Amino acid sequence: MSKCKFCGSGSFGSCSYSPHGKHEHVSIGNKCMYCGSSSFGSCSYSPSGKHKHEPGNVKCCFCGSSSYGSCSYSTSGKHEH
Numbered sequence: 001m002s003k004c005k006f007c008g009s010g011s012f013g014s015c016s017y018s019p020h021g022k023h024e025h026v027s028i029g030n031k032c033m034y035c036g037s038s039s040f041g042s043c044s045y046s047p048s049g050k051h052k053h054e055p056g057n058v059k060c061c062f063c064g065s066s067s068y069g070s071c072s073y074s075t076s077g078k079h080e081h
Contacts, residue, residue, distance in 0.1 A: 002028040002036070012036055012045050020047040028054055040064055040073055048075045055080065 001010050004023035009015070012035050015023040022045060025033050032051040035043050040063045043051040050073055053061040060079035063071050071079040 002026065002031075022047050026054070030054070050075060 002025040003010055004015055004018070005026045006017040006019075006024060007015055009023060012023050012025075014021060018024060022034055025036070028036065030053060031038050032043055032046070033054055034047075034052065035045040037043070037051060040051050040053075042049060046052060050062060053059075053064070055061045058081065059066050060071055060074065060081055062073040062075070062080060065071065065079060068079050068081075070077060074080055
C-alpha cells in the first residue's frame with residue numbers, strides 16, 4: 001500500500017503536513033499520486049487540478065504518452081517523464 005510522503009497516511013485528500021495541503025503518495029505505481037486513479041486529466045485531489053502519475057516512468061506523468069513536446073494535461077504544457 002502506498003503512503004503519503006509527508007505524513008505516512010494511506011488516505012487521499014487534505015494533508016496538514018504537506019506544503020500544498022494535499023496527500024502526495026510515493027511508490028504508487030502507474031496511478032495518480034494525489035488520488036490513486038489510473039486516469040489522466042482532471043483530479044479534484046491534486047493541487048494543480050490534474051492527475052499526476054509517479055515520475056521516473058518512460059511515459060509522461062500527466063497523460064501517459066511516450067512522446068515528447070506539447071502536452072495539454074501537463075501543468076507546464078510539456079510532456080514530463
